[in-house]
Amino acid sequence: MKAEKRKVLSNQQVSERYWHMIVDASDLQITAKPGQFFNVLCGESYYPLLRRPFSIYRINKDSNTLEFLYLVKGIGTKQLATIQAGDTVDIFGPLGNGFTLREEGGTILMLARGVGIATLAALAQEAAQQGVRSVAILSARTANDLLAADALQGFGAEVYKVTDEDGSSDVEQVRLLIERIMQEHSIQAAYTCGSKRLSMLLQEIAAGQDIFAEIALEENMGCAMGVCFACVCDIQDQDGATRSVRVCKEGPVFALEQVVLS
Ligand SMILES: Cc1cc2nc3c(=O)[nH]c(=O)nc-3n(C[C@H](O)[C@H](O)[C@H](O)COP(=O)(O)OP(=O)(O)OC[C@H]3O[C@@H](n4cnc5c(N)ncnc54)[C@H](O)[C@@H]3O)c2cc1C
Structure with a gap:
């Protein structure tokens, strides 16, 4: 897992509010799991300073591409939407824990x-x-x-x-x-x-x-590396005790029964 500049193969508006970015991942070892995310630098400047987290939308191991589907919401994603095919984007990841797909039939x-x-x-x-x-x-x-x-x-x-x-x-x-x-x-x-x-x-x-x-879980994140504790949420252990965990590090995927949603 490291921060790398990747070539953007396409970055297109796919509806009124959503954009779809395809990134070349040809020399990146794609070991990412569904549910994991990349922390993306939304432009070349220092504003916004903080990267923004985006889940892996699709992983294509044949064409060696990673895809992100994102809602244009605030300063970061507005800037992300200006990136053109052929430009580079600085992505850091894969981060966090992905989903567990169990082999039980059904x-x-x-x-x-x-x-x-x-x-x-x-x-x-x-x-x-x-x-x-x-x-x-x-x-x-x-x-x-x-x-x-x-x-x-x-x-x-x-x-x-x-x-x-x-x-x-x-x-x-x-x-x-x-x-x-x-x-x-x-x-x-x-x-x-x-x-x-x-x-x-x-x-x-x-x-x-x-x-x-x-x-x-999708919480606003700072570092996304478990250092800043900006993205904590509460989970309940089996003994009923509540504790705070970092969505970026212990998550973003959690057992649903443990997460305190109310
Ligand atoms: C694990 C995870 C996966 C996600 N996956 C997706 C996905 O696949 N697709 C998708 O569309 N969204 C996804 N999101 C949500 C996405 O990260 C946010 O919508 C995105 O960060 C919005 O960024 P923005 O700058 O456009 O919005 P803003 O609302 O402007 O900013 C988002 C955050 O940055 C902070 N911020 C803004 N400006 C500054 C500043 N100047 N200085 C310091 N902090 C600032 C805000 O307080 C807020 O915390 C995911 C979130 C998480 C946690």
Whole structure:
């Protein structure tokens, strides 16, 4: 894991708010796991000084490329969107702990909202490569924001789209959808990212059904190397004791049952 300038092969706007960057990783040993992230310097200047973390959206070991799907939000991502194909981008990683994909047969369920969809896409890719079936519920404000749906379907995932604009993203509606999916599939594990309320729902369902479940947390980060403690969150150990952990170092993926979401 090191900071390196990589050639940008493409950096394109793919919807009103999202951009997709493909980076040449030809001489980079791609050992990255879904759920891990890179801390990216968003421009050549010292402003913004801090790198911004982005999950691996897709890892292509045949063409040796890494892909990021990002929401243009503030100063860092606005600057990232100005990078042109042929320019370089300074990326540091892979960082953190990735998802656990267990070899137990059955189907995995992914529940993602907003930019969390980018984080779970790499997991769908890994599942497809390992012959594990996947079902994804993708939630967003608008249908326009459900970007990775095609990519997930390309990985063989059965995709359900829910949005705020048509009211289908309401927690109780998503609960009914999960219950229906669980009747149709033998769900062996569940993964979530991008929404506290949906994560709380999955935490409750996974606990009730005794399903292995993990969450990828997205906290604002400083160093992303475990030094500054800017990204701490609370988790609860099996004895009920609560302790603070660093999302960048101990995470960003945690056992869903342990994370304190309320
Ligand atoms: C593990 C992880 C994975 C992620 N994966 C993705 C992903 O795949 N796709 C995606 O779209 N998003 C992802 N995110 C979220 C993404 O990192 C943020 O949306 C991004 O950092 C926003 O940066 P910004 O500068 O555009 O926004 P801002 O809101 O401007 O800045 C983000 C952070 O930087 C701080 N900051 C801003 N300016 C300064 C300054 N001048 N000095 C000091 N601090 C400053 C802010 O306080 C805030 O903490 C991920 C986050 C994490 C933690």
